[in-house]
Amino acid sequence: MRALLLSDIHSNLEALEACLAAAPAYDVVVNLGDIVGYGASPNEVIERSRELGKFFVRGNHDKAVCGLIDIKDFNPVAALASSWTRNQLTEENLDWLRSLPQGPLQIEGLSDTQFVHGSPIHEDEYVVNVGDAVAPLLVSPITITFFGHTHLQGSFTLSGDHVEAVHPAYRTVGQIESSQFPLKKDLRYLVNPGSVGQPRDGDWRAGFAVFDSDAGIVAFYRVPYNLKIAQDRILAADLPARLATRLAAGR
Numbered sequence: 001m002r003a004l005l006l007s008d009i010h011s012n013l014e015a016l017e018a019c020l021a022a023a024p025a026y027d028v029v030v031n032l033g034d035i036v037g038y039g040a041s042p043n044e045v046i047e048r049s050r051e052l053g054k055f056f057v058r059g060n061h062d063k064a065v066c067g068l069i070d071i072k073d074f075n076p077v078a079a080l081a082s083s084w085t086r087n088q089l090t091e092e093n094l095d096w097l098r099s100l101p102q103g104p105l106q107i108e109g110l111s112d113t114q115f116v117h118g119s120p121i122h123e124d125e126y127v128v129n130v131g132d133a134v135a136p137l138l139v140s141p142i143t144i145t146f147f148g149h150t151h152l153q154g155s156f157t158l159s160g161d162h163v164e165a166v167h168p169a170y171r172t173v174g175q176i177e178s179s180q181f182p183l184k185k186d187l188r189y190l191v192n193p194g195s196v197g198q199p200r201d202g203d204w205r206a207g208f209a210v211f212d213s214d215a216g217i218v219a220f221y222r223v224p225y226n227l228k229i230a231q232d233r234i235l236a237a238d239l240p241a242r243l244a245t246r247l248a249a250g251r
């Protein structure tokens, strides 16, 4: 089975459309959360995401926007974007956000694989570095965990008691590229497909991944998108300008 993995779209419709246009054939779409927050097209991104399938886990921004958690823990820019998003969303889309499941999610046909927003230990935990990855890799009984939340594309591999971080290497800064990451049997993995709508690894291109469970390969992708339109929408919506400029920097 081939699963298209989308995470942290953050209301960036232009980035989402570019990923869908560049994606190879897939059987299912799995969305790892933070569908909304930051960007200027929340209703459009929810509706497009819902058309793609039924596999979702909720992100912290999804929870904040629909009132499941308090925005007092958010930084001022994120909190402002969250209230703006809440005011934009239709009642139906707010209800839909509220109904999203908490991970870990497992999917029939993808054995020994689970999907979370933050980590298998806690849905809002950030797995940024090797130190963060140790406990989730040791504790989880499942071999492959796909996660989001950090907006950093790459993987953590547990081999014996050693954890190694791998970030895909790309050759350009402006073209569609992919990087194959074959999974070895008997090792345990935490894999982040990257953020569709707000990458933070210094590469402005939208990130996603495709997991081919039969071949045991994760293909990471980076895709240029119409950054100018996404930025103009943010500025026209009177969202903080920082949310537009950071997209160009990939930070």
Ligand code: ZN
Pocket: 008, 010, 034, 059, 061, 149, 150, 151
């Ligand atoms: Zn996010």
